[in-house]
Amino acid sequence: MKRTHMCAEVNENDVNTEVVVMGWVQKRRDLGKLIFIDLRDRSGILQIVFNTEKNSELLRKAVQLRSEFVVAVRGMLVNRSNVNPDMPTGQWEVLADELRILSKAQTPPILIEEEVDANEAMRLKYRYLDLRRHKMQKNLILRHKVAKTARDYFDENGFLEIETPVLIKSTPEGARDYLVPSRVHPGKFFALPQSPQILKQILMVSGFDRYFQIAKCFRDEDLRADRQPEFTQIDLEMSFVDVDDVISINEGFIRRVFHDVLGVDVSTPFPRLTYKEAMERYGSDKPDTRFGLELVDVSDIVKNSGFKVFSDAIARGGSVRAINAKGCGAEFSRKEIDSLGEYVKTYKAKGMAWVAVEENGLRSSITKFMSDDEIQGILKRTEAEAGDLICFIADKNEIVYDALGHLRLEVARRLNIIDDDKLNFLWVTEFPMFEYNEEENRWDAKHHPFTSPMDEDICLLDSDPEKVRAKAYDIVLNGVELGGGSIRIHDQDMQGKIFKLLGFTEEEANSRFGFLLEAFRYGTPPHGGLAYGMDRLVMLMAKTTSIRDVIAFPKVQNSSCLMTGAPDVVDEKQLKELKITTVDQIGTQERINEE
RNA sequence: GGCCCGGUAGUUCAGAUGGUUAGAACGCUAGCCUGUCACGCUAGAGGCCGAGGGUUCGAGUCCCUUCCGGGUCGCCA
Numbered sequence: 003m004k005r006t007h008m009c010a011e012v013n014e015n016d017v018n019t020e021v022v023v024m025g026w027v028q029k030r031r032d033l034g035k036l037i038f039i040d041l042r043d044r045s046g047i048l049q050i051v052f053n054t055e056k057n058s059e060l061l062r063k064a065v066q067l068r069s070e071f072v073v074a075v076r077g078m079l080v081n082r083s084n085v086n087p088d089m090p091t092g093q094w095e096v097l098a099d100e101l102r103i104l105s106k107a108q109t110p111p112i113l114i115e116e117e118v119d120a121n122e123a124m125r126l127k128y129r130y131l132d133l134r135r136h137k138m139q140k141n142l143i144l145r146h147k148v149a150k151t152a153r154d155y156f157d158e159n160g161f162l163e164i165e166t167p168v169l170i171k172s173t174p175e176g177a178r179d180y181l182v183p184s185r186v187h188p189g190k191f192f193a194l195p196q197s198p199q200i201l202k203q204i205l206m207v208s209g210f211d212r213y214f215q216i217a218k219c220f221r222d223e224d225l226r227a228d229r230q231p232e233f234t235q236i237d238l239e240m241s242f243v244d245v246d247d248v249i250s251i252n253e254g255f256i257r258r259v260f261h262d263v264l265g266v267d268v269s270t271p272f273p274r275l276t277y278k279e280a281m282e283r284y285g286s287d288k289p290d291t292r293f294g295l296e297l298v299d300v301s302d303i304v305k306n307s308g309f310k311v312f313s314d315a316i317a318r319g320g321s322v323r324a325i326n327a328k329g330c331g332a333e334f335s336r337k338e339i340d341s342l343g344e345y346v347k348t349y350k351a352k353g354m355a356w357v358a359v360e361e362n363g364l365r366s367s368i369t370k371f372m373s374d375d376e377i378q379g380i381l382k383r384t385e386a387e388a389g390d391l392i393c394f395i396a397d398k399n400e401i402v403y404d405a406l407g408h409l410r411l412e413v414a415r416r417l418n419i420i421d422d423d424k425l426n427f428l429w430v431t432e433f434p435m436f437e438y439n440e441e442e443n444r445w446d447a448k449h450h451p452f453t454s455p456m457d458e459d460i461c462l463l464d465s466d467p468e469k470v471r472a473k474a475y476d477i478v479l480n481g482v483e484l485g486g487g488s489i490r491i492h493d494q495d496m497q498g499k500i501f502k503l504l505g506f507t508e509e510e511a512n513s514r515f516g517f518l519l520e521a522f523r524y525g526t527p528p529h530g531g532l533a534y535g536m537d538r539l540v541m542l543m544a545k546t547t548s549i550r551d552v553i554a555f556p557k558v559q560n561s562s563c564l565m566t567g568a569p570d571v572v573d574e575k576q577l578k579e580l581k582i583t584t585v586d587q588i589g590t591q592e593r594i595n596e597e
Numbered sequence: 598g599g600c601c602c603g604g605u606a607g608u609u610c611a612g613a614u615g616g617u618u619a620g621a622a623c624g625c626u627a628g629c630c631u632g633u634c635a636c637g638c639u640a641g642a643g644g645c646c647g648a649g650g651g652u653u654c655g656a657g658u659c660c661c662u663u664c665c666g667g668g669u670c671g672c673c674a
Contacts, residue, residue: 032630034630036632051633084634115623122667177672178673223673226668348669453674558667
């Protein structure tokens with residue numbers, strides 16, 4: 003038998019013709035002398051009917067069918083007497099003439115149903131069953147379409163897809179590397195790329211002008227709902243460009259991918275926020291602008307306040323900022339307000355002061371310490387009305403932003419005011435070039451050490467490195483960092499200066515990035531680019547909240563794969579070839595030696 | 598590494614204050630049923646209550662340790 007149709011791809015024109023369909027038994031409804039089968043393939047579900055009047059022999063065979071058997075069915079596609087309006091193929095069914103059981107199946111440990119809320123561990127252990135679910139198939143089909151659209155779009159815009167190696171030189175900095183031992187060079191290791199960053203820059207030196215790649219990347223760090231140890235970037239780089247060129251080609255891509263894959267029209271250009279503005283208004287460098295609750299700085303009002311928590315924070319160079327949680331004063335109990343106070347402690351805030359505005363007065367933890375002028379000033383600045391709850395954080399700016407930025411999101415979630423249908427794209431630009439590393443007592447690159455400073459800030463490099471802004475940009479969708487990039491340094495002298503500022507000696511810079519620095523000596527075009535977290539992009543397009551839902555075989559929080567059991571021990575022989583001894587073995591060896 | 602939530606039939610869950618024989622739904626097995634599509638009806642099987650230790654006359658329930666899954670902080674140039 004040769005398959006003629008996918009289950010859900012039959013139509014009126016096929017009625018009264020013979021079809022052959024193959025797939026999995028989704029459901030058997032046995033009425034005695036009449037058996038219905040819902041047959042499922044990746045296209046959908048089609049009902050098969052076995053009728054004793056037509057073929058009693060065949061019906062006896064159909065009795066054996068169970069969930070997830072793989073079968074082939076030949077028969078006439080007919081109009082149903084009882085149409086099922088809830089099913090895309092509900093007006094037809096196949097009147098079976100022949101049934102072949104291609105493969106029997108054990109009863110599956112999880113049900114292949116849309117409404118499964120099976121435990122995720124169970125889903126991941128039996129991932130092949132979980133992936134049979136329509137929703138998961140839809141997600142992976144969506145992912146395929148995103149990848150295809152990326153290839154089409156970038157190809158049409160003159161980008162070349164070029165593969166870069168997966169076994170590369172470790173350039174420590176940033177995330178922890180995954181290492182691969184070399185058999186040929188005992189004691190030496192390859193690293194898996196955290197991103198193709200340096201290699202794509204070298205492709206610019208080679209004159210490829212526009213490069214892109216759908217690249218696997220690896221970072222040996224702890225997992226989150228939106229972070230896996232191996233993930234996929236849509237990575238691109240362009241020569242002879244500045245910030246606006248990169249932004250514009252990427253706005254085109256986003257417009258295209260949402261249009262082609264989801265049929266949604268996204269309007270461009272996207273709003274741009276500087277890093278400074280994003281932090282001051284939203285307390286985050288990846289603000290969710292689908293709702294208000296913006297941060298308000300009240301430092302000037304309370305700098306001399308009798309409430310020492312406020313005045314002291316400001317005296318120490320910090321600030322006091324607030325959000326007006328509209329309606330929460332009326333809505334939240336004391337217990338709920340206190341739980342917000344607990345919530346901000348996650349972000350190192352020592353506490354949360356609050357004022358609930360009521361019809362006939364204020365309910366508050368702090369007003370007794372403050373003057374009327376201060377209180378009135380705050381209410382005016384925060385545009386407080388009866389029913390509102392003003393929440394304050396006083397601390398170092400860094401903590402104030404972080405705590406209030408997260409509090410803002412938490413309040414919005416509790417108030418359920420986030421519109422899931424919105425697609426709020428924006429660019430965050432003008433990131434600081436450096437951030438101070440308290441532990442190591444030096445400046446680190448906020449993006450990476452090849453990021454170009456903004457032209458107008460170059461004069462500040464020596465005097466005020468903290469004030470230098472970079473030609474770096476992130477693209478944000480609904481509070482999720484979708485991607486980021488920068489214009490790179492193409493000038494050797496500037497690169498040397500930046501390395502020096504980052505505290506690299508010449509030898510260190512050479513041993514880490516020598517090959518790149520050398521490449522730059524042979525004629526380097528100005529260049530820049532961007533990389534998307536493809537998993538996150540697909541996750542948001544699929545309207546799910548975990549990238550595990552758009553990755554076929556994801557890993558769990560401890561970086562293992564529940565289906566295959568990776569990572570696992572390997573043969574002694576393999577280790578021997580690699581000249582690798584594990585600490586456990588060393589321990590054993592030492593114990594043996596001691597005895 | 599820290600904090601929070603969870604782990605009870607195959608699956609999803611319920612099991613106040615410790616108390617005799619641990620329940621439900623779905624799934625599964627068998628029988629009946631010719632228009633079902635959450636098919637229906639009848640009967641049935643199925644449990645080291647994650648693991649180990651402790652308290653107690655008695656532990657699914659309380660305590661300690663540990664393992665597993667999720668969220669989060671740190672981490673993620």
